[in-house]
Amino acid sequence: MTSQSVSAPGPRLSGKVAIVTGSGRNIGRAIALAMAREGAAVVINGHSDQAAVDAVVAEIERAGGRAIGILADAANPLDVDRLVQATVDRFGAVDIAVSNVSVRRKQPFLDISVDDWRRTINVNLDSAFHVARSVLPHMKQAGFGRLIHISGVDGFAAHLPERVPNTVCKAGVHALSKALSLEFAPFGITANTVAPGYIDTERDWSQYGAREQWIASRQQHLPVRRVGRVEDIAQACVYLAADSGSFITGQVLHVNGGQFMF
Numbered sequence: 001m002t003s004q005s006v007s008a009p010g011p012r013l014s015g016k017v018a019i020v021t022g023s024g025r026n027i028g029r030a031i032a033l034a035m036a037r038e039g040a041a042v043v044i045n046g047h048s049d050q051a052a053v054d055a056v057v058a059e060i061e062r063a064g065g066r067a068i069g070i071l072a073d074a075a076n077p078l079d080v081d082r083l084v085q086a087t088v089d090r091f092g093a094v095d096i097a098v099s100n101v102s103v104r105r106k107q108p109f110l111d112i113s114v115d116d117w118r119r120t121i122n123v124n125l126d127s128a129f130h131v132a133r134s135v136l137p138h139m140k141q142a143g144f145g146r147l148i149h150i151s152g153v154d155g156f157a158a159h160l161p162e163r164v165p166n167t168v169c170k171a172g173v174h175a176l177s178k179a180l181s182l183e184f185a186p187f188g189i190t191a192n193t194v195a196p197g198y199i200d201t202e203r204d205w206s207q208y209g210a211r212e213q214w215i216a217s218r219q220q221h222l223p224v225r226r227v228g229r230v231e232d233i234a235q236a237c238v239y240l241a242a243d244s245g246s247f248i249t250g251q252v253l254h255v256n257g258g259q260f261m262f
């Protein structure tokens with residue numbers, strides 16, 4: 001009997017084109033870098049910080065990958081259409097779209113104005129609709145697509161007070177995933193949600209206290225005894241975007257260290 005050699009797997013996203021909104025820093029940046037490492041051409045998107053977007057593009061290009069940076073407001077449908085068209089013009093397709101932008105305001109419910117409510121809905125939920133609406137015609141024509149929405153524990157456990165608009169939006173983006181998965185699965189398109197738990201990110205620590213205390217107070221309650229890294233979320237997105245996720249649609253992948261076991 002002759003032994004058969006097992007070759008190392010190649011890049012899982014080779015030849016694919018990915019748009020990652022809100023990818024100038026934190027989770028979005030990690031997702032973009034991970035997808036670039038796996039062979040995808042990546043569009044880095046931010047709302048206003050051109051320097052942050054350019055830095056991620058440069059990091060990908062230094063590693064031998066392909067990327068472009070485009071400033072666009074994901075909450076603005078015209079901006080999203082421009083973003084998607086620029087992607088197709090440059091790379092010829094859009095295969096993967098990760099909706100990652102959000103704002104998180106801690107605000108007592110009775111203090112929330114109509115404008116506050118609409119702003120959060122517009123940024124956190126409408127943006128995912130705009131992205132899906134703009135990329136799906138291209139995916140449908142190609143017979144392939146991966147939609148990934150970044151949600152959060154809030155949308156499933158409502159575990160933090162004074163986060164009503166954000167909680168509604170986080171649940172809403174998963175509902176959007178489910179609805180789109182049902183409608184577009186016959187065209188080779190999947191739609192899923194990734195829900196991070198406690199992740200160590202750059203943030204406004206004035207809302208959370210000292211970073212070290214925040215980490216210590218949370219990791220002691222997690223079964224894995226650590227808070228998450230942005231790379232943990234990035235790898236979940238790569239899993240769903242690659243062939244490994246081809247039979248997964250309409251689902252939510254909870255990446256929370258066992259904080260909640262739904």
